[in-house]
Amino acid sequence: MAAARRPIAAGAALLALAGCAAPASEAPGAADRPWDEVLAAAEGQTVDLWMYGGDEAGNAYVDDVLAPAAAELGVTLRRVPVADTGDALDRVLAERQAGTTEGDVDLVWVNGENYAAGRQAGAWLCDWALDLPNRQYTDPGDPLLQNDFGVPVEGCESPWHKAQFTLVYDSARVPEPPTTLAGVLDWAQANPGRFTYPAPPDFTGSVFVRQVLTTATGGAGEVPLEYSQEAYDQYAPELFDRLAELAPALWREGSTHPQSQQELDRLFADGEVDMTMTYGPATLIDLVADGTFPDTTRVLTLEEGTFGNASFLAIPSTSGDSAGAQVVADLALSPAQQVAKADPGTWGQFTVLDLDRLDEADRAAFEQLPPSPVVPPYEELSRNAQPELSAEWVAPLDEGWRRSVLAS
Numbered sequence: 001m002a003a004a005r006r007p008i009a010a011g012a013a014l015l016a017l018a019g020c021a022a023p024a025s026e027a028p029g030a031a032d033r034p035w036d037e038v039l040a041a042a043e044g045q046t047v048d049l050w051m052y053g054g055d056e057a058g059n060a061y062v063d064d065v066l067a068p069a070a071a072e073l074g075v076t077l078r079r080v081p082v083a084d085t086g087d088a089l090d091r092v093l094a095e096r097q098a099g100t101t102e103g104d105v106d107l108v109w110v111n112g113e114n115y116a117a118g119r120q121a122g123a124w125l126c127d128w129a130l131d132l133p134n135r136q137y138t139d140p141g142d143p144l145l146q147n148d149f150g151v152p153v154e155g156c157e158s159p160w161h162k163a164q165f166t167l168v169y170d171s172a173r174v175p176e177p178p179t180t181l182a183g184v185l186d187w188a189q190a191n192p193g194r195f196t197y198p199a200p201p202d203f204t205g206s207v208f209v210r211q212v213l214t215t216a217t218g219g220a221g222e223v224p225l226e227y228s229q230e231a232y233d234q235y236a237p238e239l240f241d242r243l244a245e246l247a248p249a250l251w252r253e254g255s256t257h258p259q260s261q262q263e264l265d266r267l268f269a270d271g272e273v274d275m276t277m278t279y280g281p282a283t284l285i286d287l288v289a290d291g292t293f294p295d296t297t298r299v300l301t302l303e304e305g306t307f308g309n310a311s312f313l314a315i316p317s318t319s320g321d322s323a324g325a326q327v328v329a330d331l332a333l334s335p336a337q338q339v340a341k342a343d344p345g346t347w348g349q350f351t352v353l354d355l356d357r358l359d360e361a362d363r364a365a366f367e368q369l370p371p372s373p374v375v376p377p378y379e380e381l382s383r384n385a386q387p388e389l390s391a392e393w394v395a396p397l398d399e400g401w402r403r404s405v406l407a408s
Contacts, residue, residue, distance in 0.1 A: 053081020
């Protein structure tokens, strides 16, 4: 998964009320102090990490790997599972409105709309993430780490891992898969009932709709990354026409859609459809290993590439344990934790580190990771990767899909 799950009503409303403007955070910046003073202040603190709780491998990594390492630094890391990252944002916004300075949320696994909405509302602590000691191992010119769905990161969140939107198929049922998204749509029409996608505003369904937007309008780079009503009016009709044309060939003739990626995964696992999709391909490893998905499951690498992004850790401006949160974020960025998290047997998430900046031993640790029989290396999966459209595109496209495709 890309870390972000869509914000519920309060987060979405904030984004709309912000008028799609540039971030206007009123949140305070972190205190400028030497790292040894941050470590000293963090000693004995308990950091509540709010994160999507539906990823068992991610939960196990935090509980069994990251938390014990944090304890060695004097910080207790407590994982708080949520069904939607927007729940964490809503709690922070409520605390901020109440003037709370010792809030329940100290760290959030976040990106996309939730980050954008929080920046608009001053929910995130800024001016800390660029100063973490382990930030030296990232590439400062990496565009995925500079912007989060079009919103500048600017030291307000620390990178955690990278993700790539991925289509998945069963090679036993689709021995000669298409190699472009346009080809996938054509294949779906030629094989009625064997393909579908989650209904927006499900996160994965929304990504699929945006990905089709780039295909239906002439390819990556044609649609401007920044949202405007003019761009929407120019490009959205082609998208909705293509999806409406596709609809009768979908599972159940498009009369209904899975309401989540998890529901789509169940259809794929049960053999009702031949493809599924995810922004978190690391989850495929466990799904195949435990027999949920067939061992003939394969990633469909598209010639034109797909959307890529990074997930981040953000500290709420209401956290009373922000020093501990900074220590955990820095720890999560360390080569040791990044290689542990990248191991397919642990979580299999793609690192945000620049391997050329690591010493020989750390670089060798990454090079010695076992390959996954299901998920190709990031270098292959991210070939021709496309930058995500800005967060302001999401709600209009979701609403347009509901009116133009679902209701037709």
